[in-house]
Amino acid sequence: MVVLAREGHFARRTAAELARLGVARQAHAATLGAATSAVLEDETDMVVAEIHSDYSDGLMLPSALKALNASGRLKLVPHVLWTGDGAPAEPANGAAQEWRDMLNGVSMTALASHARLARTAGIQVQIVRESGIGALQAGLERLLDAVRPPAPVRRSEPDHSPAEDDVIAALTSGEGLRVVFQPQYDLASRAVVGAEVLIRWQHARYGEVPPAVLIPMVNRLGLDLLLFSYIEKRAIETLLALDKAGIEIPLAVNASAKTICTPGLAERLAGKMKRAGLPAQRLKIELTEEFTSVDELTLSASLTALRARGIQVSLDDFGAGSATLALLSQMPFDEMKIDGTLVRAVALTPASREIIAGTVTLARLFNLRLVIEGIEDESTIALLCELGCRVGQGYALARPMESSDFLGNAAVLRRLDVSRATL
Template identity: 45%
Template sequence: MNSASASEHNKLVALHIVVLEPDPSRVTSILAMLKLMSIDKVAIAASLQEISATICERKIDVIISEIRPDSSEGLMLPSLLKMGQESNHLSVPPRILWLAEKTYQFMGVESGHKRISIKALHAHMQLARAAGLAAMTVYSPNAQTVSEALCGLLSMPTAIFNRISAGNNTPSEEDVVSALATGDGLRVVFQPQHDLRSGKIIGAEALVRWRHEKLGNIPPATLIPLVNKLGLHLLLFSFVKAKVLDTLRTLQARQLDIPISVNASVDTVCTAGFSERLDDRMQRADLPNYLLKIELTEDIPVVDELSLSAALNALRARGFSISLDDFGAGSASLRQLSRLPFDEVKIDGSLIRGMVHNPSARRIVATTLALVRRLSMSVVAEGIETESCRVLLRRLGCVNGQGFALSRPMEEADFLKKVGDQNCPPFAGKALLAHPGVRRYA
């Protein structure tokens, strides 16, 4: 056994596993398979209720569950783990390993035999991963395939659910108001958008971050709903916009044109006089409007489509670009794409992350790219987390993207340095500095 194999073996032996299985004979079969891998830290649960009690009492690394036509309770494991997160009983969720036989190939009843769809199981696994869980399905399991799957699960990232405090882990409404009024604890980071062919930065998305004095880092998924509930969406937009304009001015001083996107809700862009005030602010900053891109989010539903259309058209008339965020998820739909004036579509990260292993997601992405080209819009693929995903997107004709495989969100100084480095070749640096009239583009 080489050192790498020995390391993997040691990791497997150290695992704490729970097997969700009500059938004693199948439990015996699974235990025998695990014994071949020298895994003996195994508990048995006959129901989800027992799983729920077990994960609250002790550390569990992996939950293994067989999926059969007569036993599909294991499909509820992702929901159970998410409930554990929301009730603050679970900080690091166990990984999930589903076992299924390839003989169960079709959903429904055929000649009296119930069959499970492999395609449906794969889609369910992708949904679990999109929710931040490490999940995998093994078909026709044996000791070798299960061992390989367990090693794969251990290498997969899994969500760390923030338990911000032992008691109330949500900031108060007063905390939110104070942070937006003073800016205390708030900052803006920049996630670069890249040309997938050359790797060069061609834009960025501005993202808000909040570090609470007592509760620590507050995730955007907690902050944004509170902001919307309090009707403070315009105040948050103004805070982010001000930081972005400072960054754009710095880029312009360095003779670099890098557009930056700012997220805005439906209520924000539909505020009376929004486009006029934004145009005035850009003029006072001596910045061209095309450098500020408005990224329409879906955190507030569209109630008045006519009002939204008027607001978006007013922004476009003044030279601002409009981007549709999270296309392919939630309410970002074909209806909006066909009826509202967008310049750019951002394909939702859940589709992008799933496309390498999910043929359905890959076909949806390919269709979206073809559709957007026919509509003469630009496109940005979000959530690019692996090199294989980037390569596949390029093969499908996608030009621009963002994600951890390309660049993580950066503090302003790091972002400015990275943009500057890519536009100032060492051999040409002195010559460019000697000729301030030379303009360099990203």
């Protein structure tokens, strides 16, 4: 066990209490760097970290452990126990509530929120406010029952991934590429109201290549427009198949700001939709968050041109990265999508529920449709409905589907809707 604390009474008292609890192997670290060195040198079960307003090393510890674990350098991921040097006498100035909400000058609310983030990242954290051996023992016992994240297996050889030439060959030939469809549902009726078109790449040697690997390579090579053209073509083909089946739902295609700002894009897409005999509003373009290097004036003009041609525009990943309120207020959009990280926390934290409820109000204020991403369990659906959310997508509703499965599923749901309408 490692005690991360400044030199002084707290460090000595904590070491003595751990010894009385039978912890024979313990080390003291006065800095975050010394603590990380200690856990790298020897397998460490736990780190007891001092919390104080003028000593931030304990707060930074979960981030450091997360990075070490991700690098594969830890054999064992330590648990973390945050505590302080004991509560001072209650102030006489009437600020009792304020005193109760602090741990050595650090907000208990902020600590609890930070601990939740750490647990989400795989680092188990407990907070012990009271001093004394009993409280310390209780905190340690709670951590003993906590599940540790698996430490990544370190490979003797570096990971292999597709080369840039492989990406170029795939995009120019289409070999190994395909699209899948993640349906979007009306959360109350469970009717399919749209779908997002997603790219998949099956490499001959490396198998299924994740989009998180493919997309950065495409952007780095400047092939984003080529990839967009491939997906857009498949989306229009699928819209024609849906139209033939009497299913009038839109399909959404992701695009970077660089792609959206391509000269003549709005005219080209509108022309393709017209030649296919499809209303332009059946095609939706989702602006991804990687747009910081694009001139805002050019982006605004390009979004306006798409909407002028009848093509819908959606702001993806609102609540994460660069998808900010400033962008929403300055640019023209038809729709916004709430990022899945907020959605996954909605059942866990009141703050997440308040943010989503506020976003629902914001969407109404801006006259935007709202889509909820990343819905992963059934209980979340009911909670989102209570908050005023109407449309969503995620694994709790449906995983991304191959083209044939999506068309079959949409046709079945269409027949169910028709049957309900005639009852």
